[in-house]
Every structure is written in structure tokens, then in C-alpha cells.
Amino acid sequence: MGENIDSLLSELAELNENIYNSARDLKSAIEVNGNSVNITGELFRAFHTIKGLGGMSGFSSLSQFSHEVENLLDRIRKAEHPCTFKVVNLLILSTEIIDRFADSIRTIGTDAVEETVLNSFRRKLAEEMNATPVGNGKDSTQLDFLPPGLVRQLNDMELARLKENVRKNHPIYFLDVSFPFESFDTGLRKIQDGINRDGEIIATLPGEEAATDTHISFCLLLASPQPPEDIRELAPDTSVLTMIHEPFPQPDHKTTAPAPAPAPAPAQSSGDRTVKVQLKELDLLLQDMEEMAMVKNQIEATLAPLSSAGEIGHVAQQARFQLNVLEQRIASFQKRVIHYRMVPLASIFRRLESSTIRTAAELGKNIQLIFDDGNARVDKQITDALVEPLIHLLRNAVDHGIENPITRIKRGKPENGRIELTAYQQGSSVFIEIADDGEGMNTATLLKKALGSGLAEKKKKYSDNEILDFIFQPGFSTSKKITDISGRGVGMDVVQTELNKLGGTIRIQTTMGKGSHFYIQIPVTQAILPVFFISSGDTVLGIPSLFVKSIQPYEAGRCVYVQDQLYYRLNEEPFRAIHLPRLLGVDDLETDLRVVVQIRHFDQLFAFLVEDVIEEKEVTITPLKGKLSQLPLFSAICNFSAQSVGYILDVPQLISLLRGSHEQT
């Protein structure tokens, strides 16, 4: 791929992210009746830039698309079109189209996006534009309270902004401010910043008096809820402020529109003191550090036979001390690199939101989508891999969960279905929850489907949780119709598989008529994990600490067999148990179980019976790939000592096996 294309794609990705962030800011501004003029300005400029980039690079379709969205934003800027939630949704949908343009440019070198996708968006855009035709109705906005001649000096945009503020009853000021030459820029900025906090500078015009050798003056037309004395306070001491027009005092606040809320603060620019580093470069750094840790282990093993007495012993002791320091440095370096890989979950919200809004529009459902601030930080690799499973869950919530508006009203629910995504970090895990207030799932229907598809057996009794687990079986679908969105039964099993690959797990809770709640637990990173090491025969195994609830001494008398299934009693309650050495085929008559590791998987508990727990430590892990991925029940390895590697147990897979075997009883 050419360097120019790389640079274009990088710029496009950044602009698209900015568009999404601005769209969210716009949504917040609309919610609080805030000032959205700066935000629409930013959005307009972003689309204008994309239009230019597309045009310069020969991608006319991208350029044309941006131009169309830019037209809508231009009308909003000129107050010829209302800024509504529908506009926000259109902007979010447009980021998905820009992604598609970028994908096409990246993969086939042209900006070819499917016509059906573009046409669908264009239809929605046209509907929005036609909802408020330009020039409809007579403009009766009265501006004669302003100094004569002022209105003629304003351009179209400024005039539109002025009328919009007057229509909204925002107090209008017209000031003349004279600044000393040497400080006019900082002085002007101080006033602009003060006004923009809760109002808007509509126009900046030349001052009433011609510039002298020492001073320059500007006229400012602005809308602000602040009283005149506060406006005067904004001017620096070195300047002279003359109020040419100020709003009449309005003691009756009922006639005045509520003060517009401040516009959301624009995202802080990181400036130019940053460099972008490819993720694979960080992976290489980690790999180098891992190798250094192994070399350190080998040096330690080489030093081990040296006796502690005599000159050589003293040197060996010194070397061991230095190796300890080296070990700490390596660990600290690894943690730092891992930290660089962490990104806020919010970085994928754009893709989730646009896809969900599009699904709702396609299905004619009204939704209120609520995402939290997305501050939980997760390894970039995991964040990227989470996009598809989360999109699937959100689309399912729209398709299967949220009822159509008429049904909702009949059921006494708000017309807009609510879908909420929250994420929070706890230790080395991130928990993501997706909840909807739709119709929930009917376990009787699910069981009927499972019986029909041969997944369940007629004579067996299933708990609600076991029935809900059928959803994750390949080929399971309750949808009567096959659509692009659902009904093919190739979704939830893939969601679970993908989450398991990331070391994560998923559980469902549902209440008929009230909605469903999906709980996801994933590690914040797969590169470094706190792990409990246990010995098993000649090998060392690792259990990720996030699954470990407690560690207790093993007592043979607490083992119970029920229908050939092993249970272990903890606090007099039997838990499904695994004899780990036996499972791995490494047990013999000498195998001596000494420890019980209690495993927590959401609300369920299991017991792993093991020989010994060695220690808990944080380790850098390497996923098993190629032929080694055929090693069942293990997901990764880590460096343990010069003599052994640690094999990381795939706990979700083990639990899935346990639950599967339980269902067979």
C-alpha cells in the first residue's frame, strides 16, 4: 500500500473518530438545550476536510458523500435546519459509511461502497433535509433593535446565527472593544473564551474607530445569558469596552429562554509531543523482554551449583543479587509496555452505536441507546476483538429484545426501547453489561426449540440457566424468519467462542416482559496475567487469578460421587469438581491431592482438586498457536523458571465441559 494511501487512511480514521465524538457532544448539547454552534462548526469542517481529501486522492464517491452530509451541516450552521437527535443518528451512521469507504480503499484501492448501503443512507438524509425545506415560511425575525447598518455587514452565516439566537430569546449584545496592539490577540481570546462558556460570538467586525499606532478595536456581536456587568468584567484592564447595544433588563425570566448550557468541552488535543507506534512493535518489545527473562533464568540455573563459600561463592551471590534487580526491571518494563497497549473501551463505541442505530432503523424500532463513559481500559487487541461480539449482542437486543413501538405502548412501556451498555474494571478483569428493557426470553420457548433441534433431551429436566445456555449452541435460533440480522443460528455460539478466545466468559439473566441482561467478563489484557501456579506431575499449570475465589486444603472425605460425577463439599455445600491430574491423564497411584482451588464463574462455583499450589505471580503470557492450539484445555504458556514453562489453563473451556457433562446427567 502506498504511503499516501496509508496517510489518507490514518487521517480518515482520525477525522471519523472526531466526527463520532462531536456527534456525542452534539447529543449532550441537545439534551440540555446547550449551545451547539461550535460543535456543528467542527462537524462541518471535518466533513469538508474529508471531501477535500477524497477529491485530492481521486476518491470521488467519498468526496460526494461527504459533500452531501456537509450540506445538511451547513444548513444547521445557518440555522436553516433544526439540530435534532435524528441528525445525531445520521452523523453516527455516516461514520459507519466512512469506515466502509476506508475498508474499500484499504483492500481494493478504490472507494467502492455498496450502492444499497449508500442509497439507504441517502434516503434517510433526504428525508431529514426535506423535513425542513429551505426558505419555508416567511422570516419575521425582528432585528430593528440593533444599530442601523449592522445587519448589512453580516454574512449569511452570521445573519442566520443572529436570527436563531433572537428566535430563542437569547440576550444579544453589540460591543466595541479597543486593545493595545501588543496584547490584542490575548485580550480578544479572553473575551471570546468567556462568552463561549455559555453563549456564542456571532460576528467579529472591524471596530468603530480606525486603528492607531498603538490601538486596534473590534466590534463583537454576541449572544450571552450573562448580565452586562459580567460581560464588562471579561475585558482585560488594558482594553476599553463600549457597550453599543445591550439587552433590556428582563426581570420576568419566564419570557427569557433558559440560558443555554455550556457546550461540552472539546476533546483535549494531545499536541504534537506524541508518536504513533504499531501494536506489533510493542509485541516485539514484550517478546524481547520475555527472552531476557528466560536468559536471566538460565544464568540463575548456571549459578545454582556454585557453592556460597569462597571467592567464587561471593561472586555468585553478587551476581544473584544483580539478577534480582534485573528481574524487577524486566517486570516493570513489561508492565509499562502493557500499559501502552491499553485503550479506553470508548474507542469502539462509535462502531457499536452506528451499527445499533442502523439495525433499529431497518427494523422500524425506536431505541434509546445509553453507553457509559467507556473509561474502562482494555488491551487494544482485546478491544478490537470485542467489536464483533458486542455488535452482535446489541443487534440481537434490538431485533429480539426491544418490541415494536405499538406493542411497547400497549404494554405500558415507553415507546423508545432502552438498551444500556456499561463497563467497569475490577482487578484484572473488565465487566461489560448489556441490558435491554424488551420482552425478555421465554425459557419454555427456548427449551422447545432446543428439543426441536436435537440439542436437548425430552426426558431430562433443565434449570433456567441450562436452558439459557442452549443459546450458545451452534445452530440454535428462535427466529422464525431468516434475515440479515438474525435467524441463521450462527451468532451466539460465535459470540461465546470469540469471548472465550479472549479469556472471557458470558452469562445471561432474563425476565419475561422486562428484558434481558448479558454479563461479560474479560481480562484487561491477555499479555500479562496474575496467575496461581499449581504443580501437576512434572509440569506447572497456571490458573488465571480472576477465576480463583479461594484456596483450601484438600480433604478426601469431602468428595462425593453423584451419578458418576465428582462433587466436593465446601461449607457443607457440594460443588461440581474436577480431579485435575486425572483429567489430564497424568495421575497414578502416587498422585497426592493436597489443595482445592475454588473457581468462580459469575454466580457459579466449582472446585479444582490439585496436587499443590506453588505461588501467585503476574506473568507475561504467550498464546498457543498452530499445532500447539490443539493442546486441549490450555490457552497459553508463560515463562516460569529455567526448568519449566507454565501452561495456562483455559478455565472457561473447562467450565463449559463441566456444564456440558452436567446436562448429560
Place this chain on the structure above:
Amino acid sequence: MNKLEPILLLKSGQSLFGIELRYVREIVSDFPVFPLPAKLPHISHLALLRGTPYAVLNSEYFLQIEHKAMGRLVILIAQMAIFADEAVQSIPPEQLSRHENESELETSFVKQVVQYRNRIIPILDIQAILNDQPDFKFISI
């Protein structure tokens, strides 16, 4: 019939076998090798080379070559490795001839059997090994 390709001739105990040269990445003599946590028929060990784990193939499973001790060399092939005691030499195809009773020694993981200076050499079928998906029936809870 498959076209003959240059091979790397390897010796394991008293047995000889070949690997098509295009699959050979590296021959390593000083390497850490670790036992596996579970018994698998087709993978005998895990080799860790510069931080990257490789599955060491069980030559008994793939070639019916009994090899009790660990080899002195690890030959890296594609994403896997195999033990050998000696990397004898590389042999161009023109010095190889097809063995007449090829089927005698063929298994599903032997691509061809060739003759070189009166010695019979099975050539490992790397693609077949890569595609092999054994069914692990030993796991039961």
C-alpha cells in the same frame, strides 16, 4: 505423481527421513524443551525458541520411527519442530529417485518414499501434518 523437490536429509537413531527443503526454517542445537501437561499422541514436547513456543512432533506417530531419547537437534518446520540427531545434508531432486515399492512405507503423513545411494528415505508430508486434527477422546469429566 508428485514432483521431487530438494530435501533435507535427517538422521534419528538409525533411521533416515527427509523434509522438503522449502519447509525448513532453522536447525537449532541449543534449545530448551519442556514436557507437555497432557499426553498427546502426535506432540511429544514443547520447544521454546527465542520466546516462541513450537510443538515438537512425535516422530513415532508421524513416521513410525521409534525415538526414545530427545534428539540433539530441533528442526523448525513451518510452525512446528521435530527432533533429529543429525542433519546429514541437503539433496537436490536429480540425485533422488522414486522407490519402486513406495506403498510399503507410505503412511498418511509420508508424502513420498525416495531412494538415495541405496538408502530408502520417507519424506514427511508437512501439509498433511498441518491439516491433521486429532480427536482427543481422552478428555472426559
